[in-house]
Amino acid sequence: MSRASRAILCALALALAATPATAVERKPARPSAAAKAPEKKPEPPPEPTPGVPLYENQLLRLSEIMGALAYLRDLCGDGDGAEYRAKMAALLDAEGTAPERREKLAGAYNRGYRGYETTYGQCTANARAAITRFVAEGGRLARDISDRYGGA
Numbered sequence: 001m002s003r004a005s006r007a008i009l010c011a012l013a014l015a016l017a018a019t020p021a022t023a024v025e026r027k028p029a030r031p032s033a034a035a036k037a038p039e040k041k042p043e044p045p046p047e048p049t050p051g052v053p054l055y056e057n058q059l060l061r062l063s064e065i066m067g068a069l070a071y072l073r074d075l076c077g078d079g080d081g082a083e084y085r086a087k088m089a090a091l092l093d094a095e096g097t098a099p100e101r102r103e104k105l106a107g108a109y110n111r112g113y114r115g116y117e118t119t120y121g122q123c124t125a126n127a128r129a130a131i132t133r134f135v136a137e138g139g140r141l142a143r144d145i146s147d148r149y150g151g152a
Helices: 003-018 056-075 081-095 099-119 125-149
Strands: none
Touching (some): 056 081, 056 125
């Protein structure tokens, strides 16, 4: 991981940690009338592809989260969606050295943005809950990538 990538991930982790989380009221789950489905065994992680960084899947998920946050934060009036776009552009500059990789990262960002653009036309309690979850998950991913692979 390049020094620029590590700096971007650290800045992103700090930005996500500084983003105020909105409290969400949780309702108790309704008991299901149907029998509980048998638990599935977790799938083993995919084998690393030669030439692809070990943190690729985490970086793709982080890109998708940044896309979702860029849309949802603007939708809910937080007005900082442009910051997530700028951080994604910086991440693309640092990590997207190969055209195929750049396309994958941008595609993940766009998938996150468009997925929530299709679902939410106005800010709702569920949109706020998604923001809270994404801020927490994005912060964890950015710290994890930086801590584990920052020296790579």
